[in-house]
Amino acid sequence: MSDDGGLLLGIDVGGTKIAGIAVDTRSGERRAERRVPIDGGPLELQVADVARGLMNGAGDARPAAIGIAVPGLVDTGSGVMRLAVNVEAGELAIGPLVAQELGAPCFVEHDARAAALWLLDRGEPDDSLAYLSVGTGISAAVVLGGRLVRGVTGLAGEVGHTQAVEDGPVCRCGLRGCLEMVAAGPAVARIANERLARGEPSSLQAGATGADAVYRAAGEGDALAIEIANEVGVHLARAIRGIVLLYGIDRVVIGGGMSRAGEPFLRPILDELEREQAASPLISHALTPNPVELLPPDADPGAWGAVVVARAGLRNRVPVAPEGEVADA
Amino acid sequence: MSDDGGLLLGIDVGGTKIAGIAVDTRSGERRAERRVPIDGGPLELQVADVARGLMNGAGDARPAAIGIAVPGLVDTGSGVMRLAVNVEAGELAIGPLVAQELGAPCFVEHDARAAALWLLDRGEPDDSLAYLSVGTGISAAVVLGGRLVRGVTGLAGEVGHTQAVEDGPVCRCGLRGCLEMVAAGPAVARIANERLARGEPSSLQAGATGADAVYRAAGEGDALAIEIANEVGVHLARAIRGIVLLYGIDRVVIGGGMSRAGEPFLRPILDELEREQAASPLISHALTPNPVELLPPDADPGAWGAVVVARAGLRNRVPVAPEGEVADA
Numbered sequence: 001m002s003d004d005g006g007l008l009l010g011i012d013v014g015g016t017k018i019a020g021i022a023v024d025t026r027s028g029e030r031r032a033e034r035r036v037p038i039d040g041g042p043l044e045l046q047v048a049d050v051a052r053g054l055m056n057g058a059g060d061a062r063p064a065a066i067g068i069a070v071p072g073l074v075d076t077g078s079g080v081m082r083l084a085v086n087v088e089a090g091e092l093a094i095g096p097l098v099a100q101e102l103g104a105p106c107f108v109e110h111d112a113r114a115a116a117l118w119l120l121d122r123g124e125p126d127d128s129l130a131y132l133s134v135g136t137g138i139s140a141a142v143v144l145g146g147r148l149v150r151g152v153t154g155l156a157g158e159v160g161h162t163q164a165v166e167d168g169p170v171c172r173c174g175l176r177g178c179l180e181m182v183a184a185g186p187a188v189a190r191i192a193n194e195r196l197a198r199g200e201p202s203s204l205q206a207g208a209t210g211a212d213a214v215y216r217a218a219g220e221g222d223a224l225a226i227e228i229a230n231e232v233g234v235h236l237a238r239a240i241r242g243i244v245l246l247y248g249i250d251r252v253v254i255g256g257g258m259s260r261a262g263e264p265f266l267r268p269i270l271d272e273l274e275r276e277q278a279a280s281p282l283i284s285h286a287l288t289p290n291p292v293e294l295l296p297p298d299a300d301p302g303a304w305g306a307v308v309v310a311r312a313g314l315r316n317r318v319p320v321a322p323e324g325e326v327a328d329a
Numbered sequence: 330m331s332d333d334g335g336l337l338l339g340i341d342v343g344g345t346k347i348a349g350i351a352v353d354t355r356s357g358e359r360r361a362e363r364r365v366p367i368d369g370g371p372l373e374l375q376v377a378d379v380a381r382g383l384m385n386g387a388g389d390a391r392p393a394a395i396g397i398a399v400p401g402l403v404d405t406g407s408g409v410m411r412l413a414v415n416v417e418a419g420e421l422a423i424g425p426l427v428a429q430e431l432g433a434p435c436f437v438e439h440d441a442r443a444a445a446l447w448l449l450d451r452g453e454p455d456d457s458l459a460y461l462s463v464g465t466g467i468s469a470a471v472v473l474g475g476r477l478v479r480g481v482t483g484l485a486g487e488v489g490h491t492q493a494v495e496d497g498p499v500c501r502c503g504l505r506g507c508l509e510m511v512a513a514g515p516a517v518a519r520i521a522n523e524r525l526a527r528g529e530p531s532s533l534q535a536g537a538t539g540a541d542a543v544y545r546a547a548g549e550g551d552a553l554a555i556e557i558a559n560e561v562g563v564h565l566a567r568a569i570r571g572i573v574l575l576y577g578i579d580r581v582v583i584g585g586g587m588s589r590a591g592e593p594f595l596r597p598i599l600d601e602l603e604r605e606q607a608a609s610p611l612i613s614h615a616l617t618p619n620p621v622e623l624l625p626p627d628a629d630p631g632a633w634g635a636v637v638v639a640r641a642g643l644r645n646r647v648p649v650a651p652e653g654e655v656a657d658a
Contacts, residue, residue, distance in 0.1 A: 140575070142575075155614065157575060159575060166495070171609075246572065280504050285484065
């Protein structure tokens, strides 16, 4: 195995899949990529497997560092994740474990924050913005004046567990009515399947419909799918209004698994925001005419963000070393 | 009129009243106070009247500076307020107008932000917190790492116009379902009067019940008043959850006209937050055991905040000068 120190790995752990890229440190070019469904086994071993696949794909190169983007509450110093309600119920020292498995320094960051770091890194013109990830879960990362907001609790941006509706099924977090329960991928699938089971007419197949199928059908004009997409759009627009009003920012970049659906996903959000702007001078001031940008489906902000995290970790020289210790500066 | 430069005025413009204090610059002691209901005439003239009353009460002293705390969107540089949906529909150059009226430099700040500056000034132990004002309107001011968040739109903290319920009456801002429409003072009065008009049994007097009467009755055990207070508490607790999750902070200080009701106002908020903490490990981590503090009824955070703004304005030497120009540093 070569060890030219010229490779960085970025691995994004989502609710249903792990996406990874290998990037040439100097050129910044992608040399390999992998995307695998989560199989339910130990998460750290699956992440290590993806890393090995990337190293292999990049010509058996050994990485200078590995960045891992995960949901939940992340201790970036120790590389430990917890409270990731859609991925890992308990506490997992994913950084040290993957570092030990591969013998390379690992740096762990919250997935939405990693994506926001990537937006800054790629030369985002605004120094205040929110990145909103909509997939199996929903979370945000906010940048104010060029600085990422973590919050003293480390939970800044957890918009997925703010209140969206009065009741509804119990969320994995333990509450009812969370945004994730009406607007994340599993919620879209649940709502579609419930309505199909009630016999509502649709081109969708009852019983096994996923969020991606709903948005595909919405794009093809299916009335039920359009109705569901509209309801999700209203909930997400209100969450965006909340972020924009509470932080006083005027730019929101959306990514995440659900956002890959493109126009059928974005249009209902924009429609609702436009209705709000038309109804309210306050909201009209709060939102610029086009405050929302959707990342292209192949953007992989989590994986690219993890690369940025790996690079920054090396530069700051405080890696979670293979033995799990924090190296000196 | 004496001109010892030893007096600062702080004037807080609320939705229904103007509260002002005169403070000795050196000792920080209060030398006069005024509290008058808003009469519907030109706001700047009423503010100037309050200021004259304070000067008179403090022994005809001329103030070194006047701080004015107002709701809405505030341009601190020009002293202009706008979008204050509960006070002033249009745009008002309140700083320059009051300065011209009184011949003293005026500094204008958003009311909740002024209150937050006062919390910091009085030696708040936490350098990250939110101040939540609940009165005729509802708004918040957030401090992150000792710095006040204004946001690029200047609207940071406008939690009163985030979504609380699906429908409901149209808010003064133009939207429906805003937090202010279910949890601010006028909403509490409206809800109580609607339910009394439907003949629900209560010790409250139909037709002319205000929020203060509702909370007084709740404190005395009136079942309808308790039910209304509980519903308001649930909405405010959810808004606090939103602030706490989005900013990752764990301390919220509450003030404003409604909060003067004390325990009958606070208890339902704490009860709902405790229910959320019990149900959700995520919320349990997000909220320390006692994240919410209620200011005492006589705290006057807006007026004291305006004094802090006046003092800071003098120190920074960028007053809105009497002629409306910004003086050189």
